Amino acid sequence: MVANRDVYRAVFGHVGDILPGALFESRWDVKGARLHKAERDGISWGLDDEDQRAADAIVLSKGYEDDRDQWDEVLYTGAGGRDENTGRQVKDQTWDNFGNAGLRRSQNKGYPVRVIRGSTGEKTYSPAGGYRYDGLYQIVNSRLEQGKAGFQICRFELHRLPDNEQELTPLEEQVQDVLCGVPPRQTTTVERIVRDTAVSRRVKRWHDYTCQICGLALTVGADGASYAEGAHIQALGGQGGGPDVDGNVLCLCPNCHVRLDRGALYLTDGLRVIDRYAEGSTPRSVSLRTVAQHRIEQRFIRAHRRLWRIVSS
Structure with missing residues (x-):
C-alpha cells in the first residue's frame, strides 16, 4: 500500500x-511544475478518488521504437521490458506494471492525460530543446501486441481533446475591417479570432513583435508597447487542422496575417514569401525574416499551399 496518499x-x-505551449528546460522542471510526477519514467501515475492507480501524464521523447506521434493521434508504448543499459526491448510488457495499469485505468474511467513532448521526439511536433506541455489527450484504446523487437508491448492510442477543451485562448481579440488583397481589389470586412496561445506569445517575443514578412513593428501604446499576431501557417482545428507548435506559427502584423490566412501570401519551401496579387504581372517575392531559435516546418507550409491549390516549391 502507498504510505502517503497525498503525495x-x-x-x-x-x-x-x-496552459499548452509552456516550455521547460528539463524533466526536473517539468516535475517541479507538477505536470509529471517522475523525473525519468515516461508515465506519471497516482491514486484517483477511489484510491486506484491511474495515469495523469506521459512524456513523448522517442523512448520506444514503436511510438508514433501524429499530434492529434498518438500511439504510445507502455512501460517495462527494456534493458536499462542499452534501452532495447528484451522481454514482454505486462498490464501488471504500475504505469500500464494506470493508463488502462484512465482509459476505463475517461480521465484526461497530459502530454509532454521532449526535444528527441517526432521532429515536426517536438520543441527544439527541453520539454513542452502540449495539452490534454484521451486514451481511446489499449491492447497487447507484438512490437518491432518481437516482444509483446502494451499499446495505447490517445486522441487530443478539441481546442475548446484545451483552454488555448485565454486572450481573444476580434480583428475587423481588414483590407483583403484578393481580386477584384476591394475593401472587405473580415471577422476572425486571434488565438493568443503560449506558443504564439513565445514566437512573438523571439521576433521582438516585428512582422516576419513586411518588417512592421506596430506601436500601440504611449509606453512603446508593440502589437503583433501569432499566425498559424496551417490553420488550427477542423479536419486536418494543424497543431499549435512553434514550427506552425509566424509573427505577423494584422495585414500580413489576414493575407496569409486568405491565400494572398504563401511561403515556398525555401522560406520565400510570395505575394500573389502584387502590382504587375509577376508575383512579388521577399525572404521571410527568421531567427535561429525558430524552426519553421515545411509540412505546414505545404499544407497551406495545398489548401489554396498553389503549385510551387
Whole structure:
C-alpha cells in the first residue's frame, strides 16, 4: 500500500495556470511544475478518488521504437521490458506494471492525460530543446501486441481533446475591417479570432513583435508597447487542422496575417514569401525574416499551399 496518499494523488487536467505551449528546460522542471510526477519514467501515475492507480501524464521523447506521434493521434508504448543499459526491448510488457495499469485505468474511467513532448521526439511536433506541455489527450484504446523487437508491448492510442477543451485562448481579440488583397481589389470586412496561445506569445517575443514578412513593428501604446499576431501557417482545428507548435506559427502584423490566412501570401519551401496579387504581372517575392531559435516546418507550409491549390516549391 502507498504510505502517503497525498503525495501520490493523481491530478487530472491542467495544473494551475500552466496552459499548452509552456516550455521547460528539463524533466526536473517539468516535475517541479507538477505536470509529471517522475523525473525519468515516461508515465506519471497516482491514486484517483477511489484510491486506484491511474495515469495523469506521459512524456513523448522517442523512448520506444514503436511510438508514433501524429499530434492529434498518438500511439504510445507502455512501460517495462527494456534493458536499462542499452534501452532495447528484451522481454514482454505486462498490464501488471504500475504505469500500464494506470493508463488502462484512465482509459476505463475517461480521465484526461497530459502530454509532454521532449526535444528527441517526432521532429515536426517536438520543441527544439527541453520539454513542452502540449495539452490534454484521451486514451481511446489499449491492447497487447507484438512490437518491432518481437516482444509483446502494451499499446495505447490517445486522441487530443478539441481546442475548446484545451483552454488555448485565454486572450481573444476580434480583428475587423481588414483590407483583403484578393481580386477584384476591394475593401472587405473580415471577422476572425486571434488565438493568443503560449506558443504564439513565445514566437512573438523571439521576433521582438516585428512582422516576419513586411518588417512592421506596430506601436500601440504611449509606453512603446508593440502589437503583433501569432499566425498559424496551417490553420488550427477542423479536419486536418494543424497543431499549435512553434514550427506552425509566424509573427505577423494584422495585414500580413489576414493575407496569409486568405491565400494572398504563401511561403515556398525555401522560406520565400510570395505575394500573389502584387502590382504587375509577376508575383512579388521577399525572404521571410527568421531567427535561429525558430524552426519553421515545411509540412505546414505545404499544407497551406495545398489548401489554396498553389503549385510551387
